[in-house]
Amino acid sequence: MIPPFQALVTCPAGFEFRCVSELERLLREEDPFVEVEPTYFKGVVVVRSELEPEEIVERIREADTDWVARAVPIHRTVRAELDAIERAAVALARRRLDEDTAFAVRCRKRGQPPFGRRDVEVRVGAAVQEATGAPVDLEEPDYVVRVEVLQDTAGVAVIPPDLIVRKEVKRVRKWSPGMRPISRAQLKLRELLKRHPYLVREGWSAIDLGAAPGGWTYELARRLRPGKVYAVDPGELHPRVRELDNVVHLRKRAEELSGEDVPERVRLVTSDLNRVHSEAAAITLDVADRFLEPGGFVVQTVKLAVDPETGEYAAPDVETAVSEVELEYERRGYEVLAVEFLKHNTPKERTLVARKEG
Ligand SMILES: C[S@@+](CC[C@H](N)C(=O)[O-])C[C@H]1O[C@@H](n2cnc3c(N)ncnc32)[C@H](O)[C@@H]1O
Structure with a gap:
């Protein structure tokens, strides 16, 4: 299993180490002990930090980055088994969802776990709905229950959809040397x-x-x-x-x-x-x-x-x-x-x- 992490970041395949250095440089300003590591999946790196998951991704959103494509906060990491994922999602959802907050479950799967993306979405969706009374809205949810499966490890988060940061990867440099803004x-x-x-x-x-x-x-x-x-x-x-x-x-x-x-x-x-x-x-x-x-x-x-x-x-x-x-x-x-x-x-x-x- 991958040790617990607080954010999952994607970048172009083959540029993982550049993305790692970029994130370390950026996040060390606030957490000198931050660890950013590539995983065995192409284009996926994980961030371990004492900062809150939300703070990590906001910091990434605000910075002028070259290599980040997407950053997802992760509230909890568990073994990638349907029972464990369901328990984590329900526990997190209980703190955030109620009958007036609509949600959707979105799963991304990497590797070959013994279940499919849809299995996770259906099972977690039903369990969260039962535990919280929150309605499902696949089009415009107030919250997303996000499950990121990396073979035997799953990261789970319950977040407003716009907390997932999407950025343009700048392989072509926008600024000539020395002209690039500091932030x-x-x-x-x-x-x-x-x-x-x-x-x-x-x-x-x-x-x-x-x-x-x-x-x-x-x-x-x-x-x-x-x-x-x-x-x-x-x-x-x-x-x-x-x-x-x-x-x-x-x-x-x-x-x-x-x-x-x-x-x-x-x-x-x-x-x-x-x-x-x-x-x-x-x-x-x-x-x-x-x-x-x-x-x-x-x-x-x-x-x-x-x-x-x-x-x-x-x-x-x-x-x-x-x-x-x-x-x-x-x-x-x-x-x-x-x-x-x-x-x-x-x-x-x-x-x-x-x-x-x-
Ligand atoms: C968005 S960044 C600032 C960017 C900066 N204006 C620039 O142009 O590069 C926000 C900064 O606020 C700092 N910060 C947060 N809380 C602070 C506090 N209580 N005192 C001083 N700095 C703080 C963080 O360390 C972070 O570097």
């Missing part, structure tokens, strides 16, 4: 600064929260020089960012920032934390309250994300997430100037711009 996020900030050029000015300083790998920090550092960018993130910064002389990497969580870390008032706080929207807003505003000059600006990505504690989205839709964040900004004395849906935002993300009163 997809970098393109968001570039686009935002085109729309709101007043947010940056030579000589201003900024705090960038959730800075790694450093796309935003890079864009800010170039525009604010000789002002400084305090890049706050426990994760590594890209070498191109590390070499900038006006970047100070504070390798810690935003909640741990002290007056010694940032010995000046800044004109801008940016925040691209991969946290649930309300948490990200609270963390960002705590920092802005302490370090931002009155009249200074805040830029925050508002993400509709899965709450790792409940396994469910933290708001019904992105608009609700944005309204909740706007209310919190206003309650704390910040004027919301704009909420942008940028070309490089994902469908579940918006970028908020605000100003501290005073």
